[in-house]
Amino acid sequence: MVSEIEITPCGPIFGSIRPPGSKSLTNRALIIAALAQGRSLLTGALASEDTEVMIESLRAIGVAIDVDDISHTLRVDGNGGQFQGENTEMFIANSGTSMRFLTALATLGQGTFRLDGIERMRERPIGDLIKALQQLGADIQTESDNGCPPVLVRAQGLPGGKATIAGNISSQYLSGLLMAAPYARSEVQLEVDGELVSQPYVRMTTQIMRDFGVTVEENDCRRFVIAGQQQYQARQYAIEPDASAASYFWGAAAVSGGKVCVEGLTKDALQGDVGFVEALRQMGCEVEYGKDSITVTGGQLKGIDIDMGEISDTVQTLAAVALFAEGPTRVTGVAHNRHKETDRIGDLACELRKLGATVEELEDGMVITPGTLQPARIETYNDHRMAMSLALVGLRQPGVVITNPACTSKTYPLFFEDLAAICQGA
Numbered sequence: 055m056v057s058e059i060e061i062t063p064c065g066p067i068f069g070s071i072r073p074p075g076s077k078s079l080t081n082r083a084l085i086i087a088a089l090a091q092g093r094s095l096l097t098g099a100l101a102s103e104d105t106e107v108m109i110e111s112l113r114a115i116g117v118a119i120d121v122d123d124i125s126h127t128l129r130v131d132g133n134g135g136q137f138q139g140e141n142t143e144m145f146i147a148n149s150g151t152s153m154r155f156l157t158a159l160a161t162l163g164q165g166t167f168r169l170d171g172i173e174r175m176r177e178r179p180i181g182d183l184i185k186a187l188q189q190l191g192a193d194i195q196t197e198s199d200n201g202c203p204p205v206l207v208r209a210q211g212l213p214g215g216k217a218t219i220a221g222n223i224s225s226q227y228l229s230g231l232l233m234a235a236p237y238a239r240s241e242v243q244l245e246v247d248g249e250l251v252s253q254p255y256v257r258m259t260t261q262i263m264r265d266f267g268v269t270v271e272e273n274d275c276r277r278f279v280i281a282g283q284q285q286y287q288a289r290q291y292a293i294e295p296d297a298s299a300a301s302y303f304w305g306a307a308a309v310s311g312g313k314v315c316v317e318g319l320t321k322d323a324l325q326g327d328v329g330f331v332e333a334l335r336q337m338g339c340e341v342e343y344g345k346d347s348i349t350v351t352g353g354q355l356k357g358i359d360i361d362m363g364e365i366s367d368t369v370q371t372l373a374a375v376a377l378f379a380e381g382p383t384r385v386t387g388v389a390h391n392r393h394k395e396t397d398r399i400g401d402l403a404c405e406l407r408k409l410g411a412t413v414e415e416l417e418d419g420m421v422i423t424p425g426t427l428q429p430a431r432i433e434t435y436n437d438h439r440m441a442m443s444l445a446l447v448g449l450r451q452p453g454v455v456i457t458n459p460a461c462t463s464k465t466y467p468l469f470f471e472d473l474a475a476i477c478q479g480a
């Protein structure tokens with residue numbers, strides 16, 4: 055792909071789109087189908103770097119996965135939770151879900167597993183998950199003492215028992231523990247210690263576990279009891295389009311003053327990020343929930359004060375929209391965004407300032423005061439969401455250049471093609 059893209063401004067965008075499959079659901083369904091006994095068919099799956107590294111890692115432990123790129127279907131022949139490692143290496147690039155879910159899964163096998171990723175992955179914390187797995191009897195550690203990957207697992211199956219898990223840095227630790235727990239030798243009791251960020255992802259985890267036939271007792275998203283020696287039931291499973299990806303198209307309607315319908319998502323979607331449209335409604339957009347779609351119509355935009363702790367992957371999208379609003383927008387509740395693909399508070403503030411905004415950084419968010427927009431060369435920090443969100447600014451402001459646009463391949467390889475296509479009707 056080209057080394058940079060200049061976004062062409064366009065008029066109001068009217069169109070509809072079905073984004074590719076959800077990253078979060080694809081990677082959960084892959085973990086669960088891999089542990090099930092028998093064949094599962096996952097339809098509507100995402101094909102991107104984050105799912106690719108998950109698939110390759112599962113193949114490394116003997117799970118046969120056939121990818122049909124045309125129908126977006128994955129055929130997974132699960133190993134029933136029986137697998138061996140012989141110094142098995144899993145290279146996970148910068149996929150947080152893969153790193154956290156596969157670390158928990160690896161403890162169920164027999165033998166040695168090592169999980170590693172790119173440089174940034176070696177700065178993304180995993181220590182709290184390691185501690186919880188140790189409480190459940192796993193022999194597991196990080197290679198260095200900074201609490202980040204690489205992770206080494208000397209697995210002999212997971213004994214089970216009680217563990218507390220911190221939830222203030224990432225909910226993915228809890229999701230990983232939950233999905234592995236039914237394969238422990240005895241009951242697993244999990245208790246969240248302190249704040250739990252990104253809660254909707256945990257609800258997504260328990261729902262998909264139940265959909266694949268295991269029981270999970272749950273008390274207010276704080277305490278969980280999972281009987282040991284359960285088995286996921288292989289099945290056909292339909293994956294929703296990605297709601298975080300959808301945010302860019304809803305955002306495009308907002309900044310361009312058009313109307314965009316995202317197909318395949320509803321208010322009842324498993325992904326909490328559909329809640330992003332309610333933030334747009336607060337800012338002045340119109341939102342219509344259809345039977346199988348959600349449509350956003352742009353309006354007179356005003357700044358808002360919002361806690362985005364439950365929908366943190368859409369902070370950058372909201373920030374892009376905020377540049378076109380009247381008055382400041384204050385985002386809070388997202389301290390954990392500093393540990394994602396990049397520091398999504400500090401680095402986002404820096405790029406927003408280049409575009410002409412005044413940004414005050416908070417410990418857990420930022421206050422964005424729009425100014426006179428100006429052309430800018432946007433640094434993407436190898437963060438797909440920096441590229442996709444700030445591209446929206448270029449739909450109105452000439453001279454917005456996105457560097458390293460190929461970084462969208464983490465979750466959305468064809469993002470710029472899809473954005474151009476929907477703009478063509480504008």
Ligand SMILES: O=C(O)C1=C[C@@H](OP(=O)(O)O)[C@@H](O)[C@H](O)C1
Nearest residue numbers: 078151223224225226252255367
């Ligand atoms: O469980 C998941 O699928 C995810 C949880 C969130 O991470 P945190 O729990 O680290 O906020 C989110 O940012 C990520 O893109 C996907």
Ligand SMILES: C=C(OP(=O)(O)O)C(=O)O
Nearest residue numbers: 148149150151367394395
């Ligand atoms: C934070 C993200 O991904 P992950 O943690 O799965 O790498 C994301 O997709 O925005």
